[in-house]
Amino acid sequence: MSEKNYTWDKRIEFIVRYMYDIDNNGFLDQKDFDCMALRATIIEGKGDCSEKRLQEYQHMMRSLWEELSDIADFDKDGMITTDEFKEAVRKTCVGKKYGEFPKAMKAFIEANFKIMDINSDGVIGIEEFRYNAIQRLATDDVKVVDDAFNALLNEKDKANGGLTLDRYQDLYGDYLGKSEHNPAVYLFGPLCTGED
Template sequence: MAYTWDNRVAFVVRFLYDIDNNGYLDAHDFECLAVRACVLEGKGDCSSARLAKYQHIMLSLWEEIAQLADFDKDGKITIDEFKTAVQNSCVGKKYDEFPQAMKAFIESNFRMLDINQDGILGIDEFRYDCVQRMVIEDIEIVNDAFNNLLNDDDRRKGGLTLGRYQELFARFLGDPSENTQAVYLFGPLELA
């Protein structure tokens, strides 16, 4: 049940975008995401140039999501509104067909996760991301999620490249099936 499409999309809202945990998305979440991205990518440093870059990315993402999902134009996007927008703009589509700002977010998210900046999201970085976002009682469930995520080429490379991460992110949102490797992209999911 944790890997259903509905739960995966709710997970994205709850654990990736709703940074202030108020139950809906608004511009404030994306302002805070810009600061978070700047600090994480800079490993504590938050230069004004990097912050300006992330403010542009996150403001663009907010504007695009609001255009696609804020159906009642109240400046807030509920989980149900977000699900409808993802259904309309992502389901059945490849990464290249995703909205531009969402692609920019996915790429910046990969850069934040790639702590050692080697172009590969390895198991240590995957673990680090998972334990920051959710309660983990047993590291083996995180290891299992990572191993289930990988194909043979990923294993040879030692993890996920940006291209593979993009493909899996697109399938995480765009493939309603629970039988895709992409369900493990963010580790062992809880019910959102």
Template sequence: MAYSWDNRVDFVVRYMYDIDNNGYLDSNDFQCMALRACVVEGKGDCSRIAEYQKVMKNLWDEISEIADDDKDGKISNGEFKDAVRKTCVGKKYEEFPKAMKAFIEANFKILDIDSDGVVGINEFRYNCITRIPTDDIAPIDKAFESLLNDEDKKRGGLTLDRYKELYAQFLGNTADNHPAVNLFGPL
């Protein structure tokens, strides 16, 4: 149940998009994500904020066009799930909406703290621990190891291409027993 498709999409909304924790998505969440991405990627420098704000405004505009069925400027969890079901389930990464791909690629940059092009165990741990309460690192490490194929193991982690593939499976594969369910650690 913890790794069901519904729970995975709930996780994305609650822990990745609903930054202000008000129970729905709106333009404020995406502006908050712009600032967070700018600060994290810039390691404190926020001189490129306008660039990040533009990307996140475009993401909000596209997501709201797809998901805000009642056009009230808010996207409920149900509206978001319906949109993901229509645009992502059963599809490859290349078929995802443009804005969703931009968010996924920006998220990878945030994960890749040292900007070496590979998200390793320490970066994965850091990302997980900032979102989920846990008193044991072992489940996080186990989740990371389950994501890795032989090539990932050789390079010491996930590249952007591999991350995109796993993210597409996380949202697009409704089964609850594939490795991509662990993309964000233990749910």
């Protein structure tokens, strides 16, 4: 995996392309966040679609969309381009700790953790990390995914058997930061942007 994939620009582009732009049309809009609400409900429910949880996720994702639109849709056209998203992250997240992030962004990150924590034990273990990463990654070698997971872990993480919510939040904040020499660059697995 090329080191150029771990630059700040590539990491933010990865989030837009592989995590937020659900319909793959090249920009973010309300539909992406509606789709994320349904996806989160079904994944968390392991196939079940609880109407109550769907409504909760819809509320959360609409709040995230509204907050993101306020800070990133600079031309107010109802679409957020990758460049607009980068500028919003630069203004609201870079150089800040997780607790200083916008409220809706924190809610999304916490929901993402719950989705990754398939067995609901409060820790993302290697199997859960693999399951999440492989949905976005084209690879024929699980070792690259495992290496990314192991690169994230400090001694406390190893003792816990993986990433707790607090550690995931800290890593997410570091992922959005400018440093390329930080284990957080592997938070979503090895980043494959198709430009290796």
